[in-house]
Amino acid sequence: MKLGRDFYTRADTLLVARELLGKLLVVPQGGARVAGRVAETEAYVGTEDRASHAFGGRRTARTETMYARGGVAYVYLVYGMHHQFNVVTGPEGSPQAVLVRALEPAEGVVYMRRRRPVRDERALASGPGKLCQALGIDRSFNGEDLTGPRVWLEDDGFAVAPSEVASGPRVGVAYAGEHALLPWRFWLRGSAFVSRK
DNA sequence: TATAAGATTTACT
DNA sequence: GTAAATCTTATAT
Secondary structure (H helix, E strand, C coil): CECCHHHHCCCCHHHHHHHHCCCEEECCECCECCEEEEEEEEEECCCCCCCCCCHHHCCCCCHHHHHCCCCEEEEEEECCCEEEEEEECCCCCCCCEEEEEEEEEEECHHHHHHHCCCCCHHHCCCCHHHHHHHHCCCHHHCCCECCCCCCEEECCCCCCCHHHEEEECCCCCHHHHHHHHCCCEEEECCCCCCCCC
């Protein structure tokens, strides 16, 4: 079933990041379901996190979405060419989000392959930019309500035991100093679909 | 105004 | 392993 507002608005973003593992990210298109199981996430926590776009309370046209209430999509462009899909968490005015970094293709794989002609299924969505290309997520999804009909996360009963969740430092945030070392990246232990080997 | 660097991926050496 | 592609934002002229 589709995750409701209450899942996202909780205060503990790290908990949301952990619990998103194993859920399905669904983007219906062409009358079909296109979905992947979340294999890797990263938490970006509020104004104190030097790695976060909202560090120090920064507020720009791009980061405005991070300040929305939990349960909306934060989609932006990095390096001028790759989209990143995030889930906003916490209450309105609290800029926190969880970056979805990797998916295991689950439904509508043919639609994903149409946009990403790769041989190995493991390369379809094993990275934050890759999964956006595979699912057709672009900036038009920024601010989209995750309890609405265009994109959402759902629980299909797939259980993830605590021992199956691994954690470690986040990727690509070396500029964040000591905050770059915090174990705020989570992934399914042993999954072949995470972004790094 | 100009420049540098980034929550990355891919192709080529 | 290194480099290129190229939009947004921050900081320096």
